[in-house]
Amino acid sequence: xxxxxxxxxxxxxxxxxxxxxxxxxxxxxxxxxxxxxxxxxxxxxxxxxxxxxxxxxxxxxxxxxxxxxxxxxxxxxxxxxxxxxxxxxxxxxxxxxxxxxxxxxxxxxxxxxxxxxxxxxxxxxxxxxxxxxxxxxxxxxxxxxxxxxxxxxxxxxxxxxxxxxxxxxxxxxxxxxxxxxxxxxxxxxxxxxxxxxxxxxxxxxxxxxxxxxxxxxxxxxxxxxxxxxxxxxxxxxxxxxxxxxxxxxxxxxxxxxxxxxxxxxxxxxxxxxxxxxxxxxxxxxxxxxxxxxxxxxxxxxxxxxxxxxxxxxxxxxxxxxxxxxxxxxxxxxxxxxxxxxxxxxxxxxxxxxxxxxxxxxxxxxxxxxxxxxxxxxxxxxxxxxxxxxxxxxxxxxxxxxxxxxxxxxxxxxxxxxxxxxxxxxxxxxxxxxxxxxxxxxxxxxxxxxxxxxxxxxxxxxxxxxxxxxxxxxxxxxxxxxxxxxxxxxxxx
Numbered sequence: 001x002x003x004x005x006x007x008x009x010x011x012x013x014x015x016x017x018x019x020x021x022x023x024x025x026x027x028x029x030x031x032x033x034x035x036x037x038x039x040x041x042x043x044x045x046x047x048x049x050x051x052x053x054x055x056x057x058x059x060x061x062x063x064x065x066x067x068x069x070x071x072x073x074x075x076x077x078x079x080x081x082x083x084x085x086x087x088x089x090x091x092x093x094x095x096x097x098x099x100x101x102x103x104x105x106x107x108x109x110x111x112x113x114x115x116x117x118x119x120x121x122x123x124x125x126x127x128x129x130x131x132x133x134x135x136x137x138x139x140x141x142x143x144x145x146x147x148x149x150x151x152x153x154x155x156x157x158x159x160x161x162x163x164x165x166x167x168x169x170x171x172x173x174x175x176x177x178x179x180x181x182x183x184x185x186x187x188x189x190x191x192x193x194x195x196x197x198x199x200x201x202x203x204x205x206x207x208x209x210x211x212x213x214x215x216x217x218x219x220x221x222x223x224x225x226x227x228x229x230x231x232x233x234x235x236x237x238x239x240x241x242x243x244x245x246x247x248x249x250x251x252x253x254x255x256x257x258x259x260x261x262x263x264x265x266x267x268x269x270x271x272x273x274x275x276x277x278x279x280x281x282x283x284x285x286x287x288x289x290x291x292x293x294x295x296x297x298x299x300x301x302x303x304x305x306x307x308x309x310x311x312x313x314x315x316x317x318x319x320x321x322x323x324x325x326x327x328x329x330x331x332x333x334x335x336x337x338x339x340x341x342x343x344x345x346x347x348x349x350x351x352x353x354x355x356x357x358x359x360x361x362x363x364x365x366x367x368x369x370x371x372x373x374x375x376x377x378x379x380x381x382x383x384x385x386x387x388x389x390x391x392x393x394x395x396x397x398x399x400x401x402x403x404x405x406x407x408x409x410x411x412x413x414x415x416x417x418x419x420x421x422x423x424x425x426x427x428x429x430x431x432x433x434x435x436x437x438x439x440x441x442x443x444x445x446x447x448x449x450x451x452x453x454x455x456x457x458x459x460x461x462x463x464x465x466x467x468x469x470x471x472x473x474x475x476x477x478x479x480x481x482x483x484x485x486x487x488x489x490x491x492x
Contacts (some may be wrong), residue, residue, distance in 0.1 A: 003028045005189035005204040006488045008341035009177045009244060010211035011035065012042025014457025014477030014484075016160035017113075018208045020120055021482040024169045029169045029489070030202070032192060034211070038172040039277065040157070041427060042212050044474065046275045047153035047203070050127060051478070052112045052145050052471035054058070054083040062115055064124045064147060076139045083107045089144060089469045093311050096476065097465035101438055105423030106463065106472070106479050111369070113148075113479045121161040123150040130341055133391050140392045143310035147469045152280065166355070180207065180247045180453070185450035187251065206423065206452050209461070210481055213430035213458040214242025215262060216274065224259045224432060226319055226442055233267050235426040238274040239455055244459045248434050251442045251453070253317030257461020259432025263468055264317030265424025266293075269327055269350040282346040285423050286313050289409050290336040290391070292379060295323035297375045298361070298372030300379065305398065305408035310470035314428070321425035328423050329364045331376075333415040350422035360418045378402065380412040399488060440484035454484040 006022040008015050011033030033040050055061060058078045062068055086107040090098050095341075118124065124133070124147045131146060132139040135307045149156035164171055174195035181189040181201060189203035214220040220242045221229040249255065268283035289305050289312075302319050306312055320328045332340065342397045344351075354360035357376055361369035382399035388395050389411060399405045435443040442453040457477035464472075 004489060005200060005206040006030070006206050006208065006294070006485070007032060008208045008210060008485070009190065010042060010209070010334055010457070011040045011171070012044040012210065012212065012457065012477065013156060013160065013474050015042070015208070015482035016157070016164055017117070017478045018123070018210050018456055018485030019490070020123065020160070020167065021168050021485030022208070023169055025489030030172065031164065032175040032177050032190070033171060033173050034176040034243070035173065035237065039237065039239070040173055043155050043240060044477070045277060046236040046280055047277070047474065048130070048281045049149035049152035049156050049474070050148055050471035051114060051124070051149065051474045052469060053147060053475060054081055054087065054107055054112050055111055056080050056082065059157040060111065061126070062147065062154065064118055068126070075137065076132070078141060081144045081146070085144060086110065089311070089473065093336065093467040093469055094465040094470035099462040102436070102463050104249055105179055105438060106476050109479050110406060110475050111480055113475070116482060117478060120160070122156060124148065127148050133339070135390070135392055142392050143308035145310055146372035151331050153225060154277070154280070155217035159399030177211070177243065177247065180251045182251050185451065187256040187450060196445045206454060208457055208484045208488050209244040209434070210247060210455065210457045210477070211244040211459060211482070212237070212240035213433070215240055215246055215427045215430050217241040221427070224430070226260065228326060229427070231262065231326055232321060232425045232427045233271045234274045235265070235267060236275045237427045238291050240429070240458070244455070245433065248442060248453070251450060252452070253450060254443045254445050254447065255432065255461065257432045257463070258324070258465040259461070261431040261466050263314040263428035263431070263473070265313050265426050265428060266317055266320055266328070266330070266423040268348065269422035269424045270325060271348070271426065277486060279346065279348060282343045283348070283426065284343055285330060285421055287340045288292055288316070288330050290414055291330040291413070294367065294375060295328050295377070296325045296366050296368065296374055298368045298370070298375050300326070300375060300404050300436050303404055303407055305406045305410060307394070311467070313470065315428065315467040317425040320423060324422055325366055328422060328433065329367060329420045331360070331413060331418065331420045333411070333413045333418050335411050335415050337419055344421060352420050353417050355416045357413070357418060360420055364420050376413050380414060383412045384408045385412065393478045409435070429458040431461065431464045433459045435462065436437065436460055439487045440480050441487065441490045454488045456480040456484040
C-alpha cells in the first residue's frame with residue numbers, strides 16, 4: 001500500500017508545523033516555499049518569536065524551558081496564565097467576534113503544542129528583555145506573555161527546517177503554487193511554477209494552504225482594507241501576496257473573518273517598503289505606553305496607556321494611518337527613556353532630541369509646533385502625579401479632563417533631554433481568510449468540506465478581528481498547522 005502524500009504550500013511556522021505533523025502520520029510530505037532559500041520562512045522569519053501560551057505556573061514553564069536555572073527562578077515571578085484567561089483576552093480584544101470554537105482550540109492546545117514543538121527541537125526562553133521589568137530585584141512578567149523561540153523568528157524557522165530535514169520532508173524553495181487542481185469536487189494537487197520557471201502539476205492526497213495573508217499585495221490591501229492602505233509599510237515578507245486566498249476562492253472556498261482588518265503597528269517612519277531580515281522586528285516602536293504620541297497637528301489621538309502594549313499595538317497602527325500625513329511622533333522624557341525597548345536604539349531610526357520642548361517641537365518634521373506645545377501643556381497639567389508609576393501593572397496613573405485621557409503610566413513630559421521618534425503604519429498580516437472547521441478542513445460556499453484541502457496560519461479567517469493579543473499569531477499557526485497536517489497526513 002502506497003504512502004499518503006501531502007503538499008504544504010508555504011514555508012513559515014504554520015507550514016512547517018503542518019509538514020512535521022503530516023510526517024508523523026507516515027505521509028510523504030513536500031513543502032512548497034515561494035521564496036528563495038535565503039529569504040525563506042514567511043512572516044515568521046521577521047518576528048521576534050514571542051509565543052503566547054496558557055500555563056499554570058513555573059513548573060509548566062520548566063517543561064518548556066528545561067534548562068531554566070534556579071537563579072532565574074529565584075528572581076522571577078512567572079505567575080500563571082490560564083486557558084480561560086487566554087480565551088478571554090482573545091475575546092476581549094476582538095470585541096468577542098472571534099469564532100468561539102477555533103479560539104477555544106487555540107487556547108486549549110497552546111501548551112501541548114509548544115511541548116510538541118520543543119520535542120521537535122524548538123528551544124524556548126523567557127522574554128526578559130521585552131516582557132518583564134525588574135522591580136525591587138525581582139522580574140515580573142506582564143500581559144500574559146512570557147516565552148519566545150530562541151533566536152526569535154529566524155531561530156524558530158531554523159529549528160523547524162532542521163526538524164523537517166531530519167524527518168525526511170522535501171522542502172522546495174523558489175517554488176510557487178499558482179492554482180489548485182480540483183477533480184470531481186476534491187482537491188488533488190497544485191500547479192507549481194518551479195525554480196527553473198517550469199509549470200508542472202503536482203498531485204497529492206491532501207493540500208495544506210499555509211502561505212500567509214495578502215498584506216504584501218498592494219492591490220488587495222486597497223481593495224479589502226480601504227483607502228490609504230496602499231501607503232503602509234509591510235513589516236514582513238514580500239512574498240505573502242494572497243496566492244492562497246485566490247486559489248482557494250477560485251475553488252469555491254468560503255471567505256471568513258475580518259477582511260477589512262489587519263494587524264498593524266507603529267513602525268519606523270522611513271522603513272523600506274517591505275521587511276528587511278537584517279533588521280527584523282527592529283523597525284517596530286512599541287514603547288508608546290510610556291510616551292505621548294502626537295500627530296501632525298501636535299495633538300494626541302489615542303490613549304497610549306489604555307492597556308498593556310500586547311493588547312493595543314496591533315490596532316494602533318491603523319490609528320496612525322488615519323492621522324494627517326499618515327504619521328505620528330512618540331515623545332519621551334528622561335523619566336522613562338531607560339524603559340525603551342532595544343528597537344529604539346537601532347541605527348535606522350527617525351529620532352530627534354532636544355533640551356527644551358520648544359526646540360523639540362521645531363525638530364519634529366511635519367508637526368505644528370504651536371499645537372504640540374499647547375497639547376503638552378494641557379497634558380502635563382492633567383497628570384495625576386500622586387499615584388505611583390509602575391510599568392509592571394496597569395497602575396491607574398492617568399490624566400483627568402482631557403479629550404482623550406491617558407488611563408495608565410501617565411508622566412509629565414518635563415525632564416530633559418527629550419526624545420521623539422517618528423512612526424508610520426506597518427502592516428503585519430491581514431485578518432480576512434478562509435473558513436475552516438475544527439479539523440482545519442476548508443469549507444466551501446455551501447458550508448460543506450472541500451475534500452483534500454486544509455488551511456492554517458494567517459490565511460485562516462475568523463480568529464482575529466480588529467486586534468489580537470501579542471504573541472498569539474505564532475501560537476495560532478503552530479496549533480492549527482499541527483492540526484491541519486495531522487488530519488491531512490492521516491488515512492482516516
